[in-house]
Amino acid sequence: MSKEAPTLSLLANSPIRPSLQHLVQNHTLWTAPIIILLFALVVRWSIALNPYSGYNTPPMYGDYEAQRHWMEITLHLPFSKWYTYDLQWWGLDYPPLTAYHSWLCGLIGSKINPAWFALDESRGLESAESKLFMRSTVVLSELLIYIPAVFAFCQTLYGNAYFKKYTATVLILLQPALILIDHGHFQFNHLMLGFTLWAINCFFTSHFVAGAFFFCAALGFKQMALYYAPAVFAFLLGRCFTERAGCWLFIQLGLAVVFSLGLLFLPWLGSLQDLAQVVHRVFPVARGLYEDKVANVWCAINVVIKLRQILSLESTVRLSLLTTLLAILPTAVHLGLRPSRKRFLYALVNTSLSFYLFSFQVHEKSILLPLLPATLLVLEEPTATALFVNTAMFSMFPLLKREDLVLPYFITILLWNWLLTGFKWSQKNAIESFTTVAIYGLFLLWHLSEAFLEPPAVVTGLGLVTPLGVGVKTTWKNLLEGQCGIVSLGEGFESLPVRIAAKVPQGSLEHGQFTSSEWLDRGDDRVMAKFTQYAIAAARQALDDADWKPKDVQEKERTVQAWVV
Structure with missing residues (x-):
């Protein structure tokens, strides 16, 4: 012993x-x-x-939808299209063994219910039965x-x-x-x-x-x-x-x-x-x-x-x-x-x-x-x-x-x-x-601080009001997953990429322009005071960090505000 x-x-x-x-x-x-x-x-x-990546957050959802989508495309498409098909919707970006594994899981799942992996039509599927199957594959x-x-x-x-x-x-x-x-x-x-x-x-x-x-x-x-x-x-x-x-x-x-x-x-x-x-x-x-x-x-x-x-x-x-x-x-x-x-x-x-x-x-x-x-x-x-x-x-x-x-x-x-x-x-x-x-x-x-203390607001990305320390890409992720609201005060951003704008849960998308007004009532004096306090320095720095570039000076100066829901 x-x-x-x-x-x-x-x-x-x-x-x-x-x-x-x-x-x-x-x-x-x-x-x-x-x-x-x-x-x-x-x-x-x-x-x-518990919830998973992208749970109930249309339109793009998250890693769960990516894995499900790979099962879908490998099941229905020839090898030559696995790495080229509609790359804007969770295009396959892992080596072939991941694709083969996805094909096998999709094949088994389609025998149970073909609708779970119907090509294109099953995007964003979150039925209880399909989630049980997906969890079971893991x-x-x-x-x-x-x-x-x-x-x-x-x-x-x-x-x-x-x-x-x-x-x-x-x-x-x-x-x-x-x-x-x-x-x-x-x-x-x-x-x-x-x-x-x-x-x-x-x-x-x-x-x-x-x-x-x-x-x-x-x-x-x-x-x-x-x-x-x-x-x-x-x-x-x-x-x-x-x-x-x-x-x-x-x-x-x-x-x-x-x-x-x-x-x-x-x-x-x-x-x-x-x-x-x-x-x-x-x-x-x-x-x-x-x-x-x-x-x-x-x-x-x-x-x-x-x-x-x-x-x-x-x-x-x-x-x-x-x-x-x-x-x-x-x-x-x-x-x-x-x-x-x-x-x-x-x-x-x-x-x-x-x-x-x-x-x-x-x-x-x-x-x-x-x-x-x-x-x-x-x-x-x-x-x-x-x-x-x-x-x-x-x-x-x-x-x-x-x-x-x-x-x-x-x-x-x-x-x-x-x-x-x-x-x-x-x-x-x-x-x-x-x-x-x-x-x-x-x-x-x-x-303890994160749980009980309210963090100061800071402007990141395109003037997005988020907790201090949250980065530009994290801000975008929160926005796209519906954890932030956004409103444009003035005209829409014409050069805002369609691919990004289409993912924003709130508002509407028309010809690549994002316009919305339903989030105006989210503002209050406290939030606006913090916005004013941090806007000038943080917004300029965050705009430099972001991949998006304005088409002109006027577009850069337009104000976009967001409040955590």
């Missing part, structure tokens, strides 16, 4: 330990995997009962790929040390960020992460070629798996030098990669134009340096230095590429020279976090990639892992709040931290303890 006790004091108070001891005393330890699996499924289905996909990979990883790493094995399994499966994004927000990130974890399992058991197949599957499902590529490449290259038949292994790995990627892209290999369109959709350079307000270096620098105004798009691509390479190079070289299982996990954290901090076009959900290897190290680095998980969750709070996932946010964080520590922190390092408490205290203070 003593040899299985955790060596790290943070885990000493975990409630998982007495639960496992109870099973041992009753000779029912064999039920532990079943209990863990059922508990993990209950948590996922509980989160699935749960079943995770049950088939990600969850078995977690069990296999913990078995490979900890063997018969049942306390460590099952504790790690629980903490990995109940990591809150992935659950909230996939089962709340609605995505299939667990498939990319599951394929990656199967690759790790294969590497750890010296099945390197099989691991290469799985990693190519991860890349073929979501291009963000490239965050792991430097560590994977360095680890496998290092193994080619340390293995007895290293040269033959190198050839096998090369053939496995070429065969896997060739198989994934096979339907488009007959036309360079079609293949180029797939690559263009998968790597959308035109979107810009970063998306929304994400906790990476470029977004932080933008507060002081407006790189997107100073540098061209090509220059920002080169800058982000150079800084990312410089950040990952030491880790990759070290791992390649001294490949080992433990170094590989740490390298996965370092390289994926480097991509998150420095690479081009990062979304806040990209934090899920460094979170996977960090969570795999939960028994080795419990304090650091806990801090990482909680910080990642905090960074995604604005996204989750917009989608009415605040209650699941707090419940899943509390559940995971309780399972890790029992809310009894026993750290011997005073500096580490003080730092951890200080950071968590700041998180708590921010949440």
